[in-house]
Amino acid sequence: MRTRFTYMKTVYFLILLTLAGCLQNPKTNSSTGHSCTPTQSRFSSPIANTDSINGNNHQGMVLIPGGSFTMGADDEQAWRDEFPEHEVQINSFWMDIHEVTNAQFAAFVEATGYVTTAERAVDWEEVKNELPLNTPKPDDSLLAPASLVFVATDGPTSLNDVSQWWQWRTGANWRNPEGPKSNIDGKENHPVVHVSWHDAVAYCQWAGKRLPTEAEWEYASRGGLSNAVYAWGDESLLEGKPKANTWEGVFPYNNRLHDGFYLSAPVKSFQPNGFGLYDMSGNVWEWCADWYHETYYKSLSDNTTKNPKGPETSYDSNEPYSKKRVTRGGSFLCHDSYCSGYRNSMRMKTTPDTGSIHTGFRTVMDAN
Numbered sequence: 001m002r003t004r005f006t007y008m009k010t011v012y013f014l015i016l017l018t019l020a021g022c023l024q025n026p027k028t029n030s031s032t033g034h035s036c037t038p039t040q041s042r043f044s045s046p047i048a049n050t051d052s053i054n055g056n057n058h059q060g061m062v063l064i065p066g067g068s069f070t071m072g073a074d075d076e077q078a079w080r081d082e083f084p085e086h087e088v089q090i091n092s093f094w095m096d097i098h099e100v101t102n103a104q105f106a107a108f109v110e111a112t113g114y115v116t117t118a119e120r121a122v123d124w125e126e127v128k129n130e131l132p133l134n135t136p137k138p139d140d141s142l143l144a145p146a147s148l149v150f151v152a153t154d155g156p157t158s159l160n161d162v163s164q165w166w167q168w169r170t171g172a173n174w175r176n177p178e179g180p181k182s183n184i185d186g187k188e189n190h191p192v193v194h195v196s197w198h199d200a201v202a203y204c205q206w207a208g209k210r211l212p213t214e215a216e217w218e219y220a221s222r223g224g225l226s227n228a229v230y231a232w233g234d235e236s237l238l239e240g241k242p243k244a245n246t247w248e249g250v251f252p253y254n255n256r257l258h259d260g261f262y263l264s265a266p267v268k269s270f271q272p273n274g275f276g277l278y279d280m281s282g283n284v285w286e287w288c289a290d291w292y293h294e295t296y297y298k299s300l301s302d303n304t305t306k307n308p309k310g311p312e313t314s315y316d317s318n319e320p321y322s323k324k325r326v327t328r329g330g331s332f333l334c335h336d337s338y339c340s341g342y343r344n345s346m347r348m349k350t351t352p353d354t355g356s357i358h359t360g361f362r363t364v365m366d367a368n
Contacts, residue, residue: 036285036331036339036348057208058094062276063367064220066092068304071218072297074229074345077336081294082345087304090219092367095212098267098278099191099286099360100203102184105174108203117196118147118173118355147172147194148356149179150263150333153253159338165252166356177263177357189266191284191360197325197352200287200361209363211289214326214347215308216364221281221329221344223274229343231273231280237342244270244282244342247335263332263357281342282334284360285327292316292324292349316349324349331358 072078072085108114122143128135149169157164171180174194184190195203197211204210212220221231228234232243242259249256259282261269268278290310294317300308314323327348330341341348350359 036333036341058365060096060098061094061365062097064090064093064095064216064275066090066367067219069219069222070227071215071300072345074227074343077340077343078345079347081297081347084297084301086297086300088215088219088300088308089304089306090216091307093212093216094365094367095216095220095275095277096362096364097272097276099284099362100200101189101267102174102192103188105192105195105203106188108206112202112206114199114202114206116174116194116199116355117353118194119145121145141170144170145173146170148354149177150252150357152255155253156250157252159251172357173355187264187266190264191267191279193264193284193357193360194355195287195360196355197287199355203361204363207363209365211287211361212364213307213309214288214290214328215305217286217288217328218344220275220277221273223277223280225274231277231342231344232271237336242270244279244330245332246282246330246342247333247338249335251333251335251338261332265332280329282330283332284329284358285331285341285348286329287359287361288326288328290326292326292347322351325352327359333358 066089068087068089070085071088073082124137124143128137146168149167149172150165151167153164169179172178172194174192175184176182177184177193200211222228223231225233230237230243235243237243237246238248238258245259245261245265247255248258255262259265259270265279265283267283270278270282272278273280288310291312291314293311293313293315295315296311299311310326314325316322316324327350328346330339330343330346333339334341340346
């Protein structure tokens with residue numbers, strides 16, 4: 001389901017800010033997937049030409065032992081892009097035990113002078129190539145540096161219209177996650193957000209690491225458990241003690257804060273999975289290396305695939321002209337009525353130049 005921002009000053013910028021809805025009902029028989037982050041295709045961010053540091057430094061990482069697993073749908077909540085289940089073999093690799101934090105990202109920026117996608121003005125010459133021919137240029141104020149920020153509604157609203165709780169806010173970026181009047185003071189140990197896929201790759205290049213493949217990410221999330229729905233097993237999210245930072249209550253206006261956090265939580269706030277990895281469920285969505293293609297799993301269904309790298313092209317029937325990368329793991333906005341993104345097999349996707357208040361990343365390294 002596609003919707004558009006209603007608050008923008010010009011109809012042409014509505015085209016630019018096309019949103020993909022995030023419906024969870026029904027799933028397996030009528031939808032290939034959805035996007036919990038509005039598509040905010042802005043411009044093609046160049047990857048910073050930065051020198052690698054700590055190329056063999058495994059501090060803050062854990063060795064994920066290689067093995068085989070069944071990748072894909074686990075339960076009735078699954079979308080069609082999680083089918084069919086298929087066998088995958090993964091080599092050992094190192095993975096960050098938690099998402100990259102504000103402090104870690106700040107060190108990268110200080111060392112390189114890197115400027116994130118959200119801190120740059122929208123490049124109209126790039127953007128107009130994705131719009132209908134002769135689309136007039138919007139006012140320059142609408143091309144200013146900005147990013148997507150969550151704002152709760154005052155009460156119940158249709159979950160078909162994500163513009164009700166997403167705002168394209170000037171001045172929102174990793175340093176100012178809720179806009180110019182906000183900051184990350186005291187949040188050095190929170191995951192960095194408002195980072196695009198390009199930003200994440202630039203950080204990886206500097207750190208001598210890389211983004212995980214989608215298969216590596218799901219294998220690591222499962223923590224050695226076979227066919228478990230969640231990183232912690234099959235117990236319902238709301239049973240027992242809090243297991244992840246998600247939305248409890250009625251989305252998008254009433255968060256009961258059962259887990260103790262409204263937006264992001266400090267990394268390592270909840271118990272790790274079987275591999276010693278924190279926040280593989282909830283907190284922030286995490287970028288993967290792969291292009292997203294909604295039928296990619298069908299190409300892997302007949303044999304055991306070794307270390308799949310993802311499809312060569314991107315395709316999402318909800319937005320067929322937008323190339324997208326995979327994100328995984330869910331965020332503090334995920335709720336069963338809206339987006340159960342904290343399931344192991346749940347796939348999400350967005351354009352690589354999109355950043356938002358609930359998207360971050362973690363890095364990996366080859367074991368040999």
